Amino acid sequence: MSQTIRDESTDSEHGVRQIEVDGADTAAPASPLRRLPLTGRPLRIVEWLAVVAAIYVMITAVGAIGSGFEAATGGQAEELFSFASNPFVALVIGILATALTQSSSTTTSIVVGMVAGGLPIEIAIPMLMGANVGTTMTSTLVSLGAASDREQFRRAFSAASVHDMFNLLAVAILLPIELIFGVLGTIADWFAQLTTGTDGGIVTTIFTAFGDAVSAVTSPGADLIEAAVMGILPEVIGGVLMILLGIALILLIIKFIANMLKSLLVGRAERIFHAAIGRGPISGIGSGALITVMVQSSSTTTSLTVPMAASGKFSLWQIYPFTVGANIGTTMTAMIAAFGFSGVEGTAAMTAAAVHLIYNLFSATIIFAVPFLRPLPVKGAKWLGDLGAKNKMYVLFWLGGLFIVLPAVLIGVSTWVF
Amino acid sequence: MDSIEHQDHPDRELLEMLQEAEAKVEQLRVELDRRREFRRQMRADEAHEGTDEEVERLSEYLEQAQINWQAVRKFFQSAIEEYRADDAWGSGRPGA
Known part of the structure; x- marks a missing residue:
């Protein structure tokens, strides 16, 4: 079914953008800039400029984290982070950091900044995997809002759990492979060398030119923060403060970008869904990825599937590829952030960002290509949904198990074993 | 090689019947495929029935796709209360 956005208008009094899609009016989510005394095209231009400015601030913030991490660790990141050299500890850090920030993009951007600042990539890889698991908390909490109706809740909780199950399965498959063979690190390193290395090839030249341009524009912002903080504070304290400042900025900015893009692009998202x-699954994965890139938030895409499934009109099999696509789409934020660095730091940052992308591409390919693996997340989610609809305590056990017991067991057992 | 076109072919009648049978089998296969495709399409249509209309409600779903902390708190409270009362989902049945 082809959909055409025919007209857009803004009701400035209520800050609601009306989008006419094939004659039917749809109210877009409220814009964060709705209080500006603008309407229509001028407002849209200002909103897009705000998105560009926000991306600039985000890249600057990641740059500040990189500089702050370098200063705080004094080039001793490997020694200082030796506690996280246990991959399961690093995985748990990724899970909990993302569950706390409710944003995998935030965690991955922070990790990219830290890798640029000297964090070894071997420690960063499990953290990036953990970010995928941690982000599932958001959609699970969203599903609790459907608890007023037991059947709706069964469908909503199952929909949220598809993402949990897929991400747990992906970690169970790819973390051991990575620990034994180092596949992700090797491919990501090759990708980073190809795009930001020094081989002088055409791809390197294009990416390096783009990266240098972005870096040249964003570096003054990061340098300004560095000068302001480091000029008055000792190196370690100043470094820590820069990291905290960077994290706070990323949290605020990613939320702002997501809200802004939701408001600006809801009509396009509808068209993508319709198409x-x-x-089939490939189209579903592609559209999930595209929508996530558009709204810069995998939590938004995966949480969006919860009320859609709760309505009873979308089956678990229909929403499953969208959530997998969300994992792929969310990697774009860290990719953008990686362009804020240049030289050796740029290569390190790109390696970390590429790990996240390759990990999500591999997990989607492996799980969807292997016939006995493909239905496992749906079967697991359905089972969990049935349990939750039987007794709410199972939902509490699942949340506690995934975000408290599992991390504790992983740390305890792996510390004992290693 | 013998040809069934030849009037005096000894197996002409049998060979003709065999040709007819093969043509019929081919026809049946085509019909079978057509019916299977029709049923598959019907199932697909049923599965997607109403989904286009639901996509029109995307903005509404985007609003719902946010954590409602009040609902989360209420869920945790009711889960614990129902557990204590041994009354799952307030259905009056223990662990229903």
Whole structure:
């Protein structure tokens, strides 16, 4: 079904953008800039400029984290982070950091900044995997809002759990492979060398030129923060403060970008959904990735599937590829952030960002290509949904198990074993 | 090689019947495929029935796709209360 956005207008009094899609009016989510005395095209231009400015601030913030991490660790990141050299500890850090920030993009951007600042990539890889698991908490908490109706809750909780199950399965498959063979690190390193290395090839030249341009524009901001903080504080304290400042900025900015893009792009997202429905898993994964890139938030895409499934009109099999696509789409934020660095730091940052992208591409390919693996997340989610609809305590056990017991067991057992 | 076109072919009648049978089998296969495709399409249509209309409600779903902390607190409270009362989902049945 082809959909055409025919007209957009803004009701400035209520800050609600009306989008006419094939004659039907749809109210877009409220814009964060709705209080500005602008309407229509001028407002849209200002909103897009705000998105560009926000991306600039985000890259600057990641740059500040990189500089702060370098200063705080004094080039001794490997020694200082030796506690996280246990991959399961690093995985748990990724899970909990993302569960706390409710944003995998934030965690991955922070990790990219830290890798640029000297954190070894071997420690960063499990953290990036953990970010995928941690982000599932958001959609699970969203599903609790459907508890007023037991059947709706069964569907909503199952929909949220598809993402949990897929991400747990992905970690169970790819973390051991990575620990034994180091596949992700090797491919990501090759990718980073290809795009930001020094081989002088055409790809390197294009990416380096783009990266240098971005870095040249964003570096003054990071340098300004560094000068302001480091000029008055000792190196270690100043470094820590820069990291905290960077994290706070990223949290605020990613939320702002997500809200802004939701408001600006809801009509396009509708068209993507219309085009993807009933066209198989690859189309579903692609549209999930595209929508996530558009709203810069995998939590938004995965949480969006919760009320859609709760309505009873979308089956678990229909929403499953969207959530997998969200994992891929969310890697774009760290990719953008990586362009804020240049030289050796740029290569390190790109390696970390590429790890996240390759990990999510591999997990989607492996799980969807292997016939006995593909249905496992749906079966697991359905089972969990049935349990939750039987007794709410199972939901509490699942949340406690995934975000408290599992991390504790992983740390305890792996510390004892290693 | 013998040809069934030849009037005096000894197996002409049998060979003709065999050709007819093969043509019929081919026809049946085509019909079978057509019916299977029709049923598959019907199932797909049923599965997607109403989904286009639901996509029109995307903005509404985007609003719902946010954590409602009050609902989360209420869920945790009711889960614990129901556990204590041994009354799952307030259905009056223990662990229903």
